[in-house]
Amino acid sequence: MNWKSHLDDTSAALAAFRTAHPETGAGFTGLHRATMAEGSMSVREKELVALGIGIAKQCVDCIGFHVQSAAKAGASRDDVADTVSVAVMMGGGPAYMYGVKALEAYDQLIGPTAV
Numbered sequence: 001m002n003w004k005s006h007l008d009d010t011s012a013a014l015a016a017f018r019t020a021h022p023e024t025g026a027g028f029t030g031l032h033r034a035t036m037a038e039g040s041m042s043v044r045e046k047e048l049v050a051l052g053i054g055i056a057k058q059c060v061d062c063i064g065f066h067v068q069s070a071a072k073a074g075a076s077r078d079d080v081a082d083t084v085s086v087a088v089m090m091g092g093g094p095a096y097m098y099g100v101k102a103l104e105a106y107d108q109l110i111g112p113t114a115v
Helices: 003-020 022-036 043-056 060-072 077-109
Strands: none
Touching: 003 022, 003 060, 003 077, 022 043, 043 060, 043 077, 060 077
């Protein structure tokens, strides 16, 4: 999978949906911003939790977007790998398969040697 291309396509589809249904788009965006803001948990921690849930729920788009956001918030590849391990423990074999996708996304979107 080409993660950058996939996320670009998803972003375009989301933009089209927000145009057609602006109240829903604005509502979700507001919820996202409020939830992911710095609080008692850091943005990095919240993004890693969201990534783990995305893996366990088998949401490819969630994996890609939260890998990018977690890295932007300071998460390393090792942080992503630890998150994959927790998601696998919670989600079993399917989470294992999607966890590997999260590491593939990190390597393509951020780089395998990024810290």
